[in-house]
Amino acid sequence: MAFASAMDFPFDSNNARRMKTRFRAAVRNWKTRRRTAAELNALSDRDLADIGIARFEIASVVREL
Known part of the structure; x- marks a missing residue:
């Protein structure tokens, strides 16, 4: 069984910053999709x-955002 070493996954401040930025963007996109779906569902046919x-x-429209 192979184990990942610290050399396989370098974790420095730049990687942490990128991960934090990507996480925030993912949360922001999720909130936008959720809000859009709620607004569209509130509309009449x-x-x-x-x-x-x-x-x-x-x-499907919300997924394309």
Whole structure:
């Protein structure tokens, strides 16, 4: 069984900063998708039709963000 050594995964301040930045971006994107889905689900079927989205398409539209 092989174990990863510190040489395999260098962890310095630049890597930590990049990881923190990527994590924050992922959380921000998740919140945006969640908020968008909530707003689209709150619309009536007529309003959704006006913007060219059917209710069953909301999840796929949000995934494309």
